[in-house]
Amino acid sequence: MARTPTDRPKTCNWGILTAILLAVSLQLFLFSPSSPGVLQIPPPSSVLPAPSNGRLQEVIKLGEGQLKQPEDVAVDRTGVVYTATRDGWIKRLLRNGTWESWKQIESGSLLGLTTTTGGGVVVCDAEEGLLEVGEEGVRVLVSHVDGAQIRFADDVVGSSDGTLYFSVASTKHSFRNWPLDMLEDKPYGQLLTYNPSSNIASVLLENLGFANGVALSANEDYVVVCETWKYRCLKYWLQGDVKGQTEILIDNLPGAPDNIKLAPDGSFWIALLETIPNRLRYVYRSRAFKYLITAFPELGQWVVGANKKAMVVNVGSDGKIIRGFDDPTGKVMAFVTSALEFEGHLYLGSLHTDFVGKLPL
Numbered sequence: 001m002a003r004t005p006t007d008r009p010k011t012c013n014w015g016i017l018t019a020i021l022l023a024v025s026l027q028l029f030l031f032s033p034s035s036p037g038v039l040q041i042p043p044p045s046s047v048l049p050a051p052s053n054g055r056l057q058e059v060i061k062l063g064e065g066q067l068k069q070p071e072d073v074a075v076d077r078t079g080v081v082y083t084a085t086r087d088g089w090i091k092r093l094l095r096n097g098t099w100e101s102w103k104q105i106e107s108g109s110l111l112g113l114t115t116t117t118g119g120g121v122v123v124c125d126a127e128e129g130l131l132e133v134g135e136e137g138v139r140v141l142v143s144h145v146d147g148a149q150i151r152f153a154d155d156v157v158g159s160s161d162g163t164l165y166f167s168v169a170s171t172k173h174s175f176r177n178w179p180l181d182m183l184e185d186k187p188y189g190q191l192l193t194y195n196p197s198s199n200i201a202s203v204l205l206e207n208l209g210f211a212n213g214v215a216l217s218a219n220e221d222y223v224v225v226c227e228t229w230k231y232r233c234l235k236y237w238l239q240g241d242v243k244g245q246t247e248i249l250i251d252n253l254p255g256a257p258d259n260i261k262l263a264p265d266g267s268f269w270i271a272l273l274e275t276i277p278n279r280l281r282y283v284y285r286s287r288a289f290k291y292l293i294t295a296f297p298e299l300g301q302w303v304v305g306a307n308k309k310a311m312v313v314n315v316g317s318d319g320k321i322i323r324g325f326d327d328p329t330g331k332v333m334a335f336v337t338s339a340l341e342f343e344g345h346l347y348l349g350s351l352h353t354d355f356v357g358k359l360p361l
Contacts, residue, residue, distance in 0.1 A: 059357030112155030126175035
């Protein structure tokens with residue numbers, strides 16, 4: 001029986017469809033910029049004094065409308081509060097309660113910052129490295145380590161002798177492509193140190209799961225670095241018989257740790273992110289899905305929960321949770337990235353606000 005003209009388009013359409021699917025599959029699996037593994041999400045940990053207390057909804061909004069996504073907060077020895085904003089400003093809250101637009105940097109990738117004993121500020125520019133900011137201007141302190149350019153400087157803390165400890169979130173993926181690092185779920189992070197006397201940076205730790213916040217202990221005998229994708233924070237010993245050794249400070253956190261700050265009593269404040277909503281955890285265990293997001297990054301906004309809630313926890317030097325605060329719906333605070341205790345208050349940075357939150361303790 002002769003094939004009718006109406007049969008030919010169906011055969012042709014199936015052929016085209018097959019070719020398209022094959023092309024898409026090749027694009028996803030052969031030409032992907034990352035090689036996703038199966039994300040090993042730690043088991044949930046219940047550490048808050050209650051399932052939810054909503055305390056972060058009680059914050060006072062400092063500088064509302066003046067600060068664009070103030071990720072981190074630092075304070076100097078005179079009590080002046082500093083923050084770096086996404087539009088390239090280092091702004092500071094003076095003791096009289098007014099905000100000053102102090103220094104502008106031509107950058108949209110300013111992240112963690114710390115004040116120095118000399119009265120200046122050191123800030124991580126994810127794309128340029130460590131920058132020193134002072135009254136006289138801005139200069140690059142560190143842009144390379146071991147001959148390689150620093151791709152993703154993240155957070156920094158300074159010791160009493162001027163030594164800096166800072167994190168590189170990923171040696172493979174840049175700041176602009178940070179979701180690819182989460183999707184790939186491979187340890188590309190580093191903990192580095194910078195000696196101002198020799199002007200040399202060196203690597204202390206490698207193979208970290210998105211190295212993020214860093215903090216020194218009260219006695220400066222160890223430095224803590226947060227591994228965001230592993231939901232844990234590590235101690236790296238700087239002194240004593242255990243110098244150079246690493247141990248876990250805390251793991252199985254109820255969220256992915258961002259920045260960490262030393263509290264006046266020697267404990268630590270850690271900002272936690274819900275990078276993956278509980279209802280979508282199963283999705284991140286699928287390699288096929290992760291390849292799809294890698295190829296079409298705009299889909300990632302539907303499976304990231306950081307803008308939906310906020311949480312901070314106070315952790316003792318023994319790694320035990322002391323207390324925690326949250327905004328379970330993100331009504332007031334969401335995507336909180338740092339928590340600094342100063343004069344009986346928490347100062348909160350966020351990538352989802354136009355203010356710094358101030359919470360009475």
